[in-house]
Amino acid sequence: MEGFLNNLDIKTLGQVFTPKKIVDFMLTLKHNHGSVLEPSAGDGSFLRRLKKAVGIEIDPKICPKNALCMDFYGLF
Structure with a gap:
């Protein structure tokens, strides 16, 4: 994606x-403890490598093609 x-x-x-x-x-x-927050999921560089990862990307053009992309705007 770079x-x-x-x-x-x-x-x-x-x-x-x-x-x-x-x-x-x-x-x-x-160190395999706690949580990791990826506030700008982008192309998923981090998310692809972390177990049980949840990321947020607001730009649908950048969201990885195999990701579940939903519109959460206004829910938070």
Whole structure:
């Protein structure tokens, strides 16, 4: 998904995707306890690698194709 958006989209939408190497490093820091909140699920770089993960992405164009995408706007 990296490189999917051009610079204008990044500027306009504020969406920047975490590079795989950074995701790998950050996941080595978790200690298998507690919860992980991914407030900007994006392309699912973190969510694909975490068990029992729940993520929120408000942009349906970015939501991974195999994800269950629903409109939760206004429920919170």
